[in-house]
Amino acid sequence: MELKEAEEMEPVSPSGQYLNSSALSLSVLGVLESEIPIDDSQCFSLLKDIFLPINPRFSSIMVVDENGEKQWKRVEVKLRNHVKVPIFPSGLSPEAYDKYFDDYISEIGMELFPQSQPLWEVHIIKYPTSHAAGFLIFKLHHSLGDGFSLMGALLSCLQRADDPSVPLTFPSVNRFPSNKKDGNNSNIFSNMYKTFCVVSETVSDFCWSFVKSAWLQDDRTPIYSGDDGIEFRPVSVATTAFSLDQIKQIKTKVDATVNDVIAGIIFLGTRLYMQEMRQGSGEANSTTLVLLNTRAFRSYESVKDMVKPDAKSPWGNYFAFLHVSIPKLADDWSSNPLDFVVKARQIMNVKKNSLGAYLTGRLLEIVRKFRGPEAAARYIHSTLKNSSMTITNVIGPVEKMALNNHPCKGLYFVVTGAPQSLSVTIVSYMGKLRIAVVGEDGFIDSHKLKSSIENAFEMMLNDFFSPLKST
Template sequence: MKEKTKHTKIKSLSKTTIKKEEKKMTETPDEPLSPTGRLFMQPSSDEVINCVVAGENPIALDSLKSEISNSLMLKHPRFCSLMLRDGRGREHWRRTAVDVDRHLVVLRARLAGADDDEAVSGYVAGLASSSPLAADKPLWEIHVLAAHNAVVFRVHHALGDGVSLLSLLLTHCRRADDPARLPTVGGSRASAASASALLTRRGWGVWEFVKVVWFTIFYVVEFVLRVAWLSDRRTVVSGGSGVELWPRRLATARFRLADMKIVKRAVPDSTINDVLFGIISSGLSRYLDMRESKALRNGIQITGIAMVNLRPHTGLQELSQLMTGDPGSRWGNKFGVILLPVYYHGSESDPLEFVKRSKAMIDKKKLSLEAPFSYKLMDSIISLLGPKLASMLKYRLLCNTTFTVSNVVGPQEEITLAGNPVKYIRPTSSSLPHAITMHMMSYAGIADMQILVAKDVIPDPRVLANCFQDALLELKAAAEAALKS
């Protein structure tokens, strides 16, 4: 018998069980959405996080379903609630019974693509631009690409940010070398050089205070101007209004963390994020050299938007910390936005200059309160003036910049999902007005950067990914030479 090529659903739970659960849930009062949650429910800000987990072996559907049914996810109120609007248009969470089978979408046929990676990337790119989540059930789904040994977790951004959702995802996983233990997640306390740390530390000096105030004022003014009217110069990688509706393509740039650490050692006091933005600056310069018909002036600014986790820990956290920790660490959307410019340089005698420039810029950003300001600003606008205005301002900010980037530290060791060894974890999101969206996550010594592009603007995302990979190799060679000298 031939397998169906359309999506199929696994056998549903009994109607009696569901009715009993629904009766129990009606006793729980509705809960209003947080201001940021309301923002993500607006049409121009409607965003879904898509996270691919690929296995070494075929996906065992029964084991996966059992893992989900018995997981902490189904004990979390956000994953057991419908999003409803009252007569005044205010959004609320209403508890409901969860039929796991309605959230499992199984695709058994092979997808088009030269290999599994290309096939899965094509599928996720399609989801990113044309597949919203149904509102008649809690806002999450799990797509099983059986022929490619991959699972796609889809969660609406209103349920939580990347740190919350990836922390929850990892509760489904176990360490490959010790199946009784949960994965070891990365992340450390905020750097002592950050503005938040300076303002909470006793004994900091007048000069430090002056720098915090100056850089905060400077970057906050720039942020406001970006929202109002200031925009990047148009290039072949620019997006704009309406681009979020265009078809997408997805490619992956792979980096060895060991290579990034070699570059990090060659630039004193630098971080992996400094190296990452050096790679992005160098890679975009390479790509622009290939695509631009006219020579660009060195130093042209290409502005990115970066998400900054505002919790006390900078990486993923244990779920218990997010669920029961102090208010600043809890579940939800707890992130700010900062502007991170990179600069075009068509010719650079020392590749490490890309990292040095990135470090100098990021060091100044750390000494500002731009991220907390952006979070509080949007929160206040939503609370006082409504989510529609906040969504419009967010959209303008995206249209006036060029790319989005995020970086999350993932599991340090190899892990399993429902007993299946995991090859990689690759998060990305719905389409934005940007033509380039980059999400990087490390896993067991490898950092994968998902590059989601509008294919009518960037028809060759694999070439762009190669530009980033080649940029790291060039930086590594320069770093090794510098360390030897």
């Protein structure tokens, strides 16, 4: 690769170094489902004129300078090295192409990026499956940015399908349920009690997270093997979609957030799957890592604004891991499945009052300063490996999008390269929540787990609409 004459060097952020190291290498695959067959005749011009100018990271490689520090170095991008168009057998049915598509997702998810070129690829699938007429897969290394950043970049390439001149809009974000306050909340005793709660919850949360990350593994279950090298094994992806309006109805009933409801559904569905696969595992000690966006301002800005030093929603990796124990499957769970949402709300409310995630971030900084970024990356690897699964979500647009006059029927993303057998990702789009279950192929039946999550949602809806139930 020939270097540009005017080379530009910029330090790699600490999180970028952690996520692209000998211990850890994560990738994000954003999947766009097209309503019509894909015409890729303008692919290279679109990448050159629209995608590459979005952010200098897309034209940079990660190098080590003379001081041993990692830097982003601008290079000349050879687009043909970044665009992949696989060839499948011709003339098959959409159902037959489902298998080829699933295998291809697993294959590119396992492949590591060559470090000699910018860390992104575009994969164009021209074969119709039972889900779409064609696919565009944007594969980007996690060191380029988190899901929020990469979604912002993706949206910079897309337009509203009905009117490209009108900007896309997004669902309103309310991270906390409305809390009823009484007139005594401002007195000194109340403030002292709140301070005590924050301190005690922070100490408990940080200590437990540290023990979990450093030593304590989850119980062996149908979703957790504890094996080494899971990040190098094939994966299987299954997706489903829920109505955002129905999620909000449940949210209102239990005075929770949308994220609480989603977590409760996934928790219950996962426990049902575990119990079906192995009796008694519904009561095992299992932990989820919930990824929290740590930006103070969480609405999307243009990427041009995101890369500014004083950006309200800055580009990069701004997230923290929250250790959350998956509620156990009690004997009477079927009489009130909404209890899983209530439990998820209670757990998350405690986490919101804790500074444990902040202290964990400071701990990583200390490890990086005194032992180097590779040691910090090993700590994150251990954090992931000792927990059963990860849940992460991203907000998508309300309106239908289009890319170069290709209407986008659906949208989802997956994260690969983590030392876990299971992850669940969620993205909202056109009033739906698209959930992707990514499981270790041969160990987790992703489609059966997806069905269990669907069953959990149906049970909660039935509980919600039951005339015999009261709030």
